[in-house]
Amino acid sequence: MPRGISLVQRGDVGQEVTPLEKHILEQYTDMQAEERNLVRRIQSLNDKILNMEMGGYMVADSVTCGRRGKKPLGTRKIQGFPLPEYNHKKECLKTYKLQLELADMKLLELLKEVEEYIEGIGDSRIRRIMRYRYVDNLSWVQVAHRMGIKHTAESCRKAHDRYLGIEK
Numbered sequence: 001m002p003r004g005i006s007l008v009q010r011g012d013v014g015q016e017v018t019p020l021e022k023h024i025l026e027q028y029t030d031m032q033a034e035e036r037n038l039v040r041r042i043q044s045l046n047d048k049i050l051n052m053e054m055g056g057y058m059v060a061d062s063v064t065c066g067r068r069g070k071k072p073l074g075t076r077k078i079q080g081f082p083l084p085e086y087n088h089k090k091e092c093l094k095t096y097k098l099q100l101e102l103a104d105m106k107l108l109e110l111l112k113e114v115e116e117y118i119e120g121i122g123d124s125r126i127r128r129i130m131r132y133r134y135v136d137n138l139s140w141v142q143v144a145h146r147m148g149i150k151h152t153a154e155s156c157r158k159a160h161d162r163y164l165g166i167e168k
Helices: 019-054 083-119 124-135 140-147 153-164
Strands: 008-010 015-017 059-064 075-080
Touching: 019 083, 019 124, 083 124, 124 140, 124 153, 140 153
Parallel strands: none
Antiparallel strands: 008 015, 059 075
16 A cells, blocks of 8 residues: 555445545535535625626826926816726636636536446445535535434534544
8 A cells, every 4th residue: 555545444334435436526625616606606706797898987087288397288188988808707716607617617526426426335324414415505404414413514614524533
């Protein structure tokens, strides 16, 4: 066995959990958070672009018309639509949408790995806890509620942690 990779023997169900399997679950959770962040960014940028288009967004500046010696000849106010800023926001929006598509594809691949891992768990109770927590993305309180009357959020979390060999 390569150095640094240790297998944790689970005596209660005879299942081995490798660091790679824990990593799949962590990566899946992180990818879900990343996707939510991208969706939030896209929505925010869409709102800003819509505000620019519909709200009559204008920028203004005042400039001097020249100088006679040290004294300015006059000032003028210039107004207009900020086209470079608008185009930049549109390009950022396109980039975010492409990133979201890539994140969706990666998330689907990871979901397949997570589901295969969960299906490989011998203990039905642990399998249900893992599925509710990772696939359905529920909080520990919601997991306990779905598990039934004999379960608490703490008992579900501890069973999960024990199975994965997480020490706290």
